[in-house]
Amino acid sequence: MAENKTDTCYEDLSVQMFQLYLERSGEHQAMLECMNRVLPTEFKRIGEGKSCLDVMGVGSGGGQMDVHILTLFQSIFPGVPITTDIVEGSLKLTDNFKALVAKTPNLKTAPFSWHIMSSEDYVKQAKAKGDMKKFDFIHMIQMIYYVEDLAATLEFYQGLLKKNGRLMIIVEAANSGWDILWKTFQKDLCTFSISDYRSAREVKAYLDKRGLKYDEYPCPNEFDISECFDPMSKVGCELLNFFTARDFYASFTPETTAAILDLFKTKCSTQKDSKTMFNSNMSCILVHA
Structure with a gap:
C-alpha cells in the first residue's frame, strides 16, 4: 500500500x-x-524479566493515548528499550501524532514504525511477508467499529501477542448511549464507514466463543448534550453529525430526526440539573495471550 494513501x-x-x-x-x-x-x-x-518491550497501537489517531501508555511503561521499566508500531489510516491524525512525539521529551529518540493504512491492509501486508513481529502489548482504542471483520481482526492481533502479552480493547459499553443509538437505528446509521456496529457485547461474545481469557474493567463517562436539542446551536448540530456519522438534519426524514432526538433524551441519557447527560460508558477489555 502506498505510504501516502489513507x-x-x-x-x-x-x-x-x-x-x-x-x-x-x-x-x-x-x-x-x-x-x-x-x-x-x-x-x-507483562514486562517482568524482559530486556526489551514491543508495543503496538492500532487505530491510534492523534496519539494522545499512546504517549500516555508509553510514558507509563517507561516509568515502570526505566532504561528498558521500547519499540512502537503504529497502524493508523489517517495521514492527518498520524501527522498530529508525530508532532506530539516530537515535543514529548521521553519519546524524542524512541523508535517508531509508522504504518499509514487501515487495519485490514496491515493484516494483509503482514501475512504476505510471513514474518510477523510479536508484541508484548497491543491496544485498540475506540476503533473496532471500523474493521470489516471483527472476528478475523481480533484473532489476528491476539495471535501477535508474546508470552504474558495483553491485547487491550477499549470500546463503548453494552447498553451505553452509543450502543442504544446505533442498535436502535442500525438500518439508518450503518451504511457508510460503520457497516455493523459493535460494543463490548460483541467483543466479549467472540472471546467467549473462542474460549479466550480476558478481564473487563468499567470505564464510566457521561457528558452534557443539551445543545443537541437546539437546532440553532452550531456545537449541537456538529455533535449530532458526529453521533450519526453524517449531516444529521440533511440526511434523515423529519420523523427520523425526531425519533433519534427522543431516543437521545429518553434512552441514551439521564436528566441532571436541567441538563441532558449522555451515557458514554466504555469497557476496557484485556485479552490474554
Missing part, C-alpha cells in the same frame, strides 16, 4: 468533529483514569 473515516471535516467530540465528552480523561487504575499492575506482569 483509509479512514477521520479525514478533513471529520477530524474537526472528532476533536470537538473529544473536547465536549471528556472521553480521553475517562480512559486515562481507567488506564491509570488498571495498567500499572498489568505492565509489571
Whole structure:
C-alpha cells in the first residue's frame, strides 16, 4: 500500500468533529483514569524479566493515548528499550501524532514504525511477508467499529501477542448511549464507514466463543448534550453529525430526526440539573495471550 494513501473515516471535516467530540465528552480523561487504575499492575506482569518491550497501537489517531501508555511503561521499566508500531489510516491524525512525539521529551529518540493504512491492509501486508513481529502489548482504542471483520481482526492481533502479552480493547459499553443509538437505528446509521456496529457485547461474545481469557474493567463517562436539542446551536448540530456519522438534519426524514432526538433524551441519557447527560460508558477489555 502506498505510504501516502489513507483509509479512514477521520479525514478533513471529520477530524474537526472528532476533536470537538473529544473536547465536549471528556472521553480521553475517562480512559486515562481507567488506564491509570488498571495498567500499572498489568505492565509489571507483562514486562517482568524482559530486556526489551514491543508495543503496538492500532487505530491510534492523534496519539494522545499512546504517549500516555508509553510514558507509563517507561516509568515502570526505566532504561528498558521500547519499540512502537503504529497502524493508523489517517495521514492527518498520524501527522498530529508525530508532532506530539516530537515535543514529548521521553519519546524524542524512541523508535517508531509508522504504518499509514487501515487495519485490514496491515493484516494483509503482514501475512504476505510471513514474518510477523510479536508484541508484548497491543491496544485498540475506540476503533473496532471500523474493521470489516471483527472476528478475523481480533484473532489476528491476539495471535501477535508474546508470552504474558495483553491485547487491550477499549470500546463503548453494552447498553451505553452509543450502543442504544446505533442498535436502535442500525438500518439508518450503518451504511457508510460503520457497516455493523459493535460494543463490548460483541467483543466479549467472540472471546467467549473462542474460549479466550480476558478481564473487563468499567470505564464510566457521561457528558452534557443539551445543545443537541437546539437546532440553532452550531456545537449541537456538529455533535449530532458526529453521533450519526453524517449531516444529521440533511440526511434523515423529519420523523427520523425526531425519533433519534427522543431516543437521545429518553434512552441514551439521564436528566441532571436541567441538563441532558449522555451515557458514554466504555469497557476496557484485556485479552490474554
